[in-house]
Amino acid sequence: xxxxxxxxxxxxxxxxxxxxxxxxxxxxxxxxxxxxxxxxxxxxxxxxxxxxxxxxxxxxxxxxxxxxxxxxxxxxxxxxxxxxxxxxxxxxxxxxxxxxxxxxxxxxxxxxxxxxxxxxxxxxxxxxxxxxxxxxxxxxxxxxxxxxxxxxxxxxxxxxxxxxxxxxxxxxxxxxxxxxxxxxxxxxxxxxxxxxxxxxxxxxxxxxxxxxxxxxxxxxxxxxxxxxxxxxxxxxxxxxxxxxxxxxxxxxxxxxxxxxxxxxxxxxxxxxxxxxxxxxxxxxxxxxxxxxxxxxxxxxxxxxxxxxxxxxxxxxxxxxxxxxxxxxxxxxxxxxxxxxxxxxxxxxxxxxxxxxxxxxxxxxxxxxxxxxxxxxxxxxxxxxxxxxxxxxxxxxxxxxxxxxxxxxxxxxxxxxxxxxxxxxxxxxxxxxxxxxxxxxxxxxxxxxxxxxxxxxxxxxxxxxxxxxxxxxxxxxxxxxxxxxxxxxxxxxxxxxxxxxxxxxxxxxxxxxxxxxxxxxxxxxxxxxxxxxxxxxxxxxxxxxxxxxxxxxxxxxxxxxxxxxxxxxxxxxxxxxxxxxxxxxxxxxx
Amino acid sequence: xxxxxxxxxxxxxxxxxxxxxxxxxxxxxxxxxxxxxxxxxxxxxxxxxxxxxxxxxxxxxxxxxxxxxxxxxxxxxxxxxxxxxxxxxxxxxxxxxxxxxxxxxxxxxxxxxxxxxxxxxxxxxxxxxxxxxxxxxxxxxxxxxxxxxxxxxxxxxxxxxxxxxxxxxxxxxxxxxxxxxxxxxxxxxxxxxxxxxxxxxxxxxxxxxxxxxxxxxxxxxxxxxxxxxxxxxxxxxxxxxxxxxxxxxxxxxxxxxxxxx
Numbered sequence: 001x002x003x004x005x006x007x008x009x010x011x012x013x014x015x016x017x018x019x020x021x022x023x024x025x026x027x028x029x030x031x032x033x034x035x036x037x038x039x040x041x042x043x044x045x046x047x048x049x050x051x052x053x054x055x056x057x058x059x060x061x062x063x064x065x066x067x068x069x070x071x072x073x074x075x076x077x078x079x080x081x082x083x084x085x086x087x088x089x090x091x092x093x094x095x096x097x098x099x100x101x102x103x104x105x106x107x108x109x110x111x112x113x114x115x116x117x118x119x120x121x122x123x124x125x126x127x128x129x130x131x132x133x134x135x136x137x138x139x140x141x142x143x144x145x146x147x148x149x150x151x152x153x154x155x156x157x158x159x160x161x162x163x164x165x166x167x168x169x170x171x172x173x174x175x176x177x178x179x180x181x182x183x184x185x186x187x188x189x190x191x192x193x194x195x196x197x198x199x200x201x202x203x204x205x206x207x208x209x210x211x212x213x214x215x216x217x218x219x220x221x222x223x224x225x226x227x228x229x230x231x232x233x234x235x236x237x238x239x240x241x242x243x244x245x246x247x248x249x250x251x252x253x254x255x256x257x258x259x260x261x262x263x264x265x266x267x268x269x270x271x272x273x274x275x276x277x278x279x280x281x282x283x284x285x286x287x288x289x290x291x292x293x294x295x296x297x298x299x300x301x302x303x304x305x306x307x308x309x310x311x312x313x314x315x316x317x318x319x320x321x322x323x324x325x326x327x328x329x330x331x332x333x334x335x336x337x338x339x340x341x342x343x344x345x346x347x348x349x350x351x352x353x354x355x356x357x358x359x360x361x362x363x364x365x366x367x368x369x370x371x372x373x374x375x376x377x378x379x380x381x382x383x384x385x386x387x388x389x390x391x392x393x394x395x396x397x398x399x400x401x402x403x404x405x406x407x408x409x410x411x412x413x414x415x416x417x418x419x420x421x422x423x424x425x426x427x428x429x430x431x432x433x434x435x436x437x438x439x440x441x442x443x444x445x446x447x448x449x450x451x452x453x454x455x456x457x458x459x460x461x462x463x464x465x466x467x468x469x470x471x472x473x474x475x476x477x478x479x480x481x482x483x484x485x486x487x488x489x490x491x492x493x494x495x496x497x498x499x500x501x502x503x504x505x506x507x508x509x510x511x512x513x514x515x516x517x518x519x520x521x522x523x524x525x526x527x528x529x530x531x532x533x534x535x536x537x538x539x540x541x542x543x544x545x546x547x548x549x550x551x552x553x554x555x556x557x558x559x560x561x562x563x564x565x566x567x568x569x570x571x572x573x574x575x576x577x578x579x580x581x582x583x584x585x586x587x588x589x
Numbered sequence: 590x591x592x593x594x595x596x597x598x599x600x601x602x603x604x605x606x607x608x609x610x611x612x613x614x615x616x617x618x619x620x621x622x623x624x625x626x627x628x629x630x631x632x633x634x635x636x637x638x639x640x641x642x643x644x645x646x647x648x649x650x651x652x653x654x655x656x657x658x659x660x661x662x663x664x665x666x667x668x669x670x671x672x673x674x675x676x677x678x679x680x681x682x683x684x685x686x687x688x689x690x691x692x693x694x695x696x697x698x699x700x701x702x703x704x705x706x707x708x709x710x711x712x713x714x715x716x717x718x719x720x721x722x723x724x725x726x727x728x729x730x731x732x733x734x735x736x737x738x739x740x741x742x743x744x745x746x747x748x749x750x751x752x753x754x755x756x757x758x759x760x761x762x763x764x765x766x767x768x769x770x771x772x773x774x775x776x777x778x779x780x781x782x783x784x785x786x787x788x789x790x791x792x793x794x795x796x797x798x799x800x801x802x803x804x805x806x807x808x809x810x811x812x813x814x815x816x817x818x819x820x821x822x823x824x825x826x827x828x829x830x831x832x833x834x835x836x837x838x839x840x841x842x843x844x845x846x847x848x849x850x
């Protein structure tokens with residue numbers, strides 16, 4: 001690309017620039033070598049432009065923006081450690097007699113998959129550590145990804161133009177569950193075999209198709225010999241490829257959209273305030289990768305995960321108490337534990353097991369479906385078609401925050417239900433009582449949490465308004481000459497104030513007339529009605545930020561007891577700036 | 590005092606106050622909590638002595654002829670093994686009516702007294718005797734076979750590592766750590782509380798010895814993979830990764846975010 005500019009030396013325009021000084025080449029030999037290599041590469045790949053673009057990308061600074069990074073690094077750690085494990089893991093259900101170095105399993109018949117996992121744990125140098133790194137990193141991956149999703153949701157980062165990226169994230173998250181479950185099922189220990197047995201039951205609960213599905217996947221009746229090699233291909237080939245592909249798209253879109261930022265003085269919808277990738281974020285993110293790797297390695301070195309030698313090889317007859325899936329499948333397991341038995345019934349000579357199917361088959365797609373649809377729903381309700389690069393403080397959208405907390409509560413109830421047996425023995429409670437309470441909580445707690453969260457958000461917004469209008473309570477009591485007492489309030493500085501007044505006010509969408517002047521009913525009348533009802537649900541009690549006019553009024557006569565000289569003077573200084581404050585953010589000093 | 594007053598609005602003040610409250614409550618509780626009374630009784634070794642002990646300590650619930658009442662089951666036919674297990678593990682006499690007799694750290698009777706009561710109960714009707722020491726030590730048992738038998742017969746309630754598990758309505762299968770081989774064996778033969786009986790036709794005495802050997806192996810096994818988190822399976826692992834894994838990561842992220850570029 002760069003050579004094109006110089007090639008046309010006969011071009012008349014070049015005469016105008018014949019006096020230009022040729023830039024001096026860098027003199028340091030090391031720099032020259034680097035430049036040479038870079039130039040060589042650029043000539044052949046044209047990489048300079050895109051790489052330069054990426055390196056100059058500016059990222060804002062906030063700890064919560066690094067949650068996605070934790071997920072990304074955990075995934076990379078999984079890929080690295082997983083590759084190591086494939087060197088020794090034998091994905092086969094072929095039966096062998098164990099003769100390795102772990103005495104309590106000697107002479108037991110087991111599958112080759114289980115034997116090779118035990119060998120990795122006891123006979124391969126560093127194998128157990130890598131296995132534990134792989135498993136802990138997988139758990140950490142989904143924890144970080146989930147918390148990252150929560151951050152995106154509660155700050156409204158999914159709004160235009162990021163809806164597609166939110167949907168990609170939802171798919172990534174759902175596939176991560178499947179990938180995790182496939183990995184959990186591979187070692188063929190008692191726990192993973194029990195998990196597969198449960199999965200087989202889930203498939204069979206699908207009306208009409210169930211037994212065909214299960215036969216197709218297991219290549220015959222459970223357990224069969226096909227499932228382990230099949231899951232292996234899915235776990236190491238298919239899903240990682242899709243995950244990495246989607247992840248690349250995910251992060252690519254972050255570069256295209258630019259990263260969102262929290263509101264603050266000088267931060268607008270059209271800029272990104274932060275540091276460039278090179279050199280700041282390259283160093284920070286690179287360092288953070290090693291921190292994440294270090295922490296996961298430390299945990300893996302200190303804490304056992306999935307002690308397959310203790311579970312023993314899978315055999316369809318035994319089951320262990322405390323058979324649970326890894327945490328990320330806990331909500332589905334909990335739903336199974338909560339669903340009442342009467343949902344299974346017989347009709348037309350067939351058994352319909354909705355007690356299993358609702359929790360095991362329907363829940364996951366329904367949950368992720370709702371999550372993926374939410375940005376579009378909110379956009380429809382608000383009628384907001386603008387781009388948003390500034391994040392919402394969660395309190396400034398009370399209904400969204402409330403809905404999110406309600407959903408999180410429902411999820412939490414299901415997840416806790418998966419541990420009902422352990423709660424029963426550790427807390428000396430009756431498992432029946434726990435189950436009944438959680439069943440009720442699944443329906444009662446989310447609306448309650450919604451209401452409480454919304455109230456808290458509204459109160460926080462009122463507090464913000466109060467702070468802006470009346471300033472901070474200093475705790476200093478002043479007695480005037482004529483014996484009046486009052487507490488002195490200190491007005492906020494304009495940088496602090498900016499954060500409290502910068503957001504957009506919410507308005508309820510009003511219903512356009514359902515009939516036109518001729519009395520003809522508008523074709524969209526029903527939709528409009530639903531939309532304005534939802535809009536009322538979202539925003540009818542919303543509290544809007546203080547306007548400059550309100551602020552000015554408050555400072556003039558809002559609080560007579562404070563109108564003493566000193567404060568009045570400081571108010572006068574700030575007021576002119578505030579007239580335009582709602583439009584123009586103050587510049588950092 | 591002034592310095593303290595100035596910091597009363599410090600963010601950590603509430604946490605400190607809570608901590609102080611908790612510590613005070615805990616100390617006050619441990620000072621005033623009622624201590625257990627010692628129920629020492631005279632030593633005896635005959636059926637007659639056993640009957641006396643029974644009348645003094647057990648008859649309230651099990652009836653004067655051990656015929657059983659609403660509060661406790663009839664005992665003829667349970668055998669000496671049942672008495673030895675229940676009293677030897679401190680389950681009996683029960684401190685209070687409950688869904689299930691919990692194992693107590695403190696055994697209230699000497700082995701001689703327990704044997705006396707066992708002899709008395711055994712004299713009422715035949716039942717499983719206290720097992721031969723040959724099969725209860727676990728010595729010479731096949732650990733691998735014992736592990737397999739344990740997984741097939743016991744793990745569904747007691748968990749794969751003998752960590753215990755929940756049963757219905759507050760009942761539970763207790764954890765099987767550090768239990769005398771004799772008591773493991775007796776539990777299998779007598780089926781205390783919710784446990785089924787595993788007689789010699791189900792599991793031969795040699796196989797029971799293998800199970801004892803396996804459980805003793807679990808007791809002394811060092812955790813090769815690090816902390817075992819109670820050997821409770823994925824729930825404790827999930828809790829760990831949420832609290833410590835995420836906690837540490839967020840801590841580092843906050844620290845790194847604070848670092849000015």
